[in-house]
Amino acid sequence: MNFIDLFAGAGGLSEGFIRQGFEPVAHIEMDAYAAQTLKTRAAYHYLKKNGRLDVYHRYLENLISRDELYQEVDSKVLKTVLNREISNQSIDELFQTIDESLENKENSAVDVLIGGPPCQAYSLVGRARDPYNKEHDPRNYLYQxxxxxxxxxxxxxxVFENVPGxxxxxxxxxxxxxxxxxxxAGYNIEARILDASMFGVLQKRRRVILIGWVKGTDFFYPEFGESNHKYLVSDILNDVPALQPGETKDYLYATPPSEYLTKYGIRSDDDILVQHISRVHNEHDRGxxxxxxxxxxxxxxxxxxxxxxxxxxxxxNITAFLDRFKVVAMDLNYSHTMVAHIAKDGHYYIHPDIKQLRSLSVREAARIQSFPDNFFFEGPRTATFTQIGNAVPPLMAEKIAEKIKQMLENKLDRQIELSF
Known part of the structure; x- marks a missing residue:
């Protein structure tokens, strides 16, 4: 089953579909760092499939360069990542590139389209700051x-994902x-506001998930059960080394993984801790x-x-945004929503250990979004935080992909039965 990912970001939504056996035809993403992340993740999946994860681990340990990593990967895999803006000027060329890719596939159909246009233009905060309610913001029309x-x-x-706004x-x-x-365009659609916490993500994160299906088919909007659990945010923070502001401590974990990390595939036995990087803070902010x-x-x-x-x-201003400093409380079942603002200053994502007095590291933020430890984000620290904050949590994406897969397989089974 093939899919195309539009406005792909770092690939959180795509990651869920790949885990369920879907094959990417194309990821389209205009941000250069996010596109690089998509390529590196494509390299990971290729090397894993071919039993050569040792090559990927050498890259994580800085023993080989990114170019050397890519040399070990089939070029067709890397070419699925298109670092382009989707616009009236680029769309014909994008179609041509995708068509050429489909010609080389056994299944030349696109089974599923996923993705969500950049959401800043729809956000409630964004509109509150704009007297014209972003009426003329071109990002409002990327759905076209x-x-x-x-x-x-x-x-x-x-699957079309966006913010409730x-x-x-x-x-x-x-x-x-x-x-x-x-x-x-020929589709029945239904939109619901779903919370990432329903899917095993230790974060309260509400998003609109719109699902559409071809008219005349018997597809439908699937039901997603609640993920009731006993886990705490501490389960994703306690096994990594303590950091002081500006420190990096990669490669070695402090303790064995928690049950949560193992159960949800965020940390596995052969993982290497990477991107456990803390930003620098001044003493005023630490106070x-x-x-x-x-x-x-x-x-x-x-x-x-x-x-x-x-x-x-x-x-x-002492009347608005009074919660601009916020602790990620480890004794709760869920963190508050991770957003791209973490790239700015980290004040809204303070690590709960008073001995450290810092904001979350890149890896800790990625874990709150349910990214596995083997997921590497390309670019400088600010760019990695932006990618993480904007992403669809992979655990949430995987559960959505699982339901989509079931519907497609059930339809195929019925077609086979009718052919007999």
């Missing part, structure tokens, strides 16, 4: 490019247009981090900006 792929490749099903942007008119053009951790540890309350002594405040 998505629909062009539906019309061109006619996949049996598609897409439902109410432009007083709901924007989403009405999304539904209208998808209907005209506020101490206040925030104490507030949580002693009172189980979040620090408000007005709780900070006036002489230590750097913002005059």
């Amino acid at each position: 490019q998505y629909v062009k792929f539906l019309e061109k490749y006619k996949p049996k099903l598609f 897409i439902l109410t942007a432009g007083k709901g008119m924007l989403f009405e247009d999304v539904k209208r053009i998808m209907d005209e 506020i981090y101490r206040l925030a951790i104490d507030k949580w540890d002693i009172e189980k309350k979040r620090l408000k900006y007005t709780d900070i002594p006036e002489e230590n405040r750097t913002h005059k």
Whole structure:
């Protein structure tokens, strides 16, 4: 079963589909660092499939270069990653490249289309800051490019992911247009707000998951059961070495993996700890981090900006965004939502250990998003945080892919029965 991933980012959504046996025809992503991450992940899957993960591990340990890693991979695999913007100017060329790739496949159909246009234009925070409600933001209309792929490749099903703000942007008119053009393209659709915590992700993260299927088929929007569990955020933080601001401690874990890490495939026996990197913090911010951790540890309350002594405040605004400093509490079942703002300063993602007084490392942030430890993010630290914050959690993606796969296989089974 083949799929195309549009606006692919670092590949969180794609990762879930690959785990369920889907084959990528193309990942299209305009950000150069994210596209590089997709290539490196494609190399990982190729080498794993061919029993050569030792090559990938040498790359993680800085024993070979990225170019040397790629030389060990079939070039057709790397060419599935298209580092291009999707626009009126590029779309014909993208179609041509994808068509050429499909010609070389045993199955030349695109079974599933996945992806979600950049979501900043629809976000509630973004619209609150824009007096025109981002009415003229071109990112509001990237869904039209998505629909062009539906019309061109006619996949049996598609998955369109976005933030809840897409439902109410432009007083709901924007989403009405999304539904209208998808209907005209020949698809029934249903949209629901799903929380990543339903799927085993230790994070509260609400997203719109729109699923569409070809009219006249008996596909439907699947039901996803709740993932009730006993795990805590500490289960994804306690096995990595302690860090001070600006430190990196890679390769060796501090303790054996927790049950959660093993059960959900985030850490396996042959993994190497990489990208356990902390940003630098000044002493002023670390002092506020101490206040925030104490507030949580002693009172189980979040620090408000007005709780900070006036002489230590750097913002005059004491009426809005009062929770700009927030501890990732390890004694809860779920973290708060991981967003791309973590690339800016880390104040919203303070590590809970008062002996460390820092924000989360790259690897810790990736784990909260349910990325496995063998997933390497390319680019400087800021770029890696951005990729992580923008991603669809792979565990969530895998459960969605599993339901999509079941529907496609059931349809195939029925066709075989009818042929007899």
